[in-house]
Amino acid sequence: MAAQPEGTPCWADAMFSDVEGAKTFYGDVLGWTFGEASSEYGNYTQAYSDGKAVAAVVPPMPGQEGPSAWCLYLASQDVAAAAGKIRDNGGEVLMEPMQVGDFGSMLLARDPSGVVFGVWQAGTHEGFEKKSEPGAFSWAEIFTREPEKSDAFWPAVFPYGVQRMDDDAVDYKLFALGGETVLGRMKMGDEFPPEVPPYLNVYFGVEDCDAAVAKATEGGGVLRFGPMDTPFGRFAALSDPQGAAFSVIDLNTTRGDVPKTTDVS
Structure with a gap:
């Protein structure tokens, strides 16, 4: 798959103190099934619709507990360059660009009005495997x-x-x-x-x-x-x-x- 255009919504995840409760809720509402928790990556757990990856849930890291919220990631060819643009235009980088194994690289940021979002530079994980359909x-x-x-x-x-x-x-x-x-x-x-x-x-x-x-x-x-x-x-x-x-x-x-x-x- 070719790299997605810069700024394309490409992934979503959410942090839940009760991951099992979240899996039950979204499984019932959206028909999601879930893969195995990845202990190497903080028990990050992917959600699937019709066998295609559509989102993920994860427990908070110790000391990072806070309100649960969905985070949307936007595609980038270069997260380091994106971080520079975010800062240059009045935004705030909340989590510096970080490599996530061979899956890709990410950052978390906040726009000048307070909206939190993520940026994702794809490696082996290219993002949504299904969009604009039920469950996705x-x-x-x-x-x-x-x-x-x-x-x-x-x-x-x-x-x-x-x-x-x-x-x-x-x-x-x-x-x-x-x-x-x-x-x-x-x-x-x-x-x-x-x-x-x-x-x-x-x-x-x-x-x-x-x-x-x-x-x-x-x-x-x-x-x-x-x-x-x-x-x-x-x-x-x-x-x-x-x-x-x-x-x-x-x-x-x-x-x-x-x-x-x-x-x-």
Whole structure:
């Protein structure tokens, strides 16, 4: 497989104090199965959908316990160069570029508005083996209270083209690579309590949004928004039992016209 274009969402993982609980929850909601924990890499455990790698879960390292959250990784040909761009554009490198065996190299960073993300330079692990299907990563959105900071940062670090959605009701932009949209950017409004930090929201595909929501809430998850029909699919925003935010989307159930956009890059 050729290297993915710079800035392409390529992997997602999350840290859970109760990994077995997370495996049970996401197995029920998304149909995931799990591989063996890799003790050499902190018991990092890959999740699979139809036998294809789609995400991973891992327990916290001693002393690094904190709120559970999904982390989205963006592809890079050179994580060291990416770290320089992040710093040059007002971001913060939280974990310096690190080699992960022959799998690849990674870093963790925070944009100037507080959104945490990862960067992945592929080795033998090239990222998602399945995308935009049930059980797999399907979309992601940057939720920020300071859109002007995010809007300046992301296209400076990655080669994104930028489009503004022509909708007076929301402040929403789209980041694209080679004409294909890869990320959304949404301004957080008053519907988000002050204690909710800016974050990158990851969407996983499902066959039936309402059925997935029912399984999630039965399993101790919390419905935050939806289900709602959109031109892009029927989706709902959730928190899992350990507090990690994520969304589910049925890409095949669409309603309404796709909003018009204006190029701003």
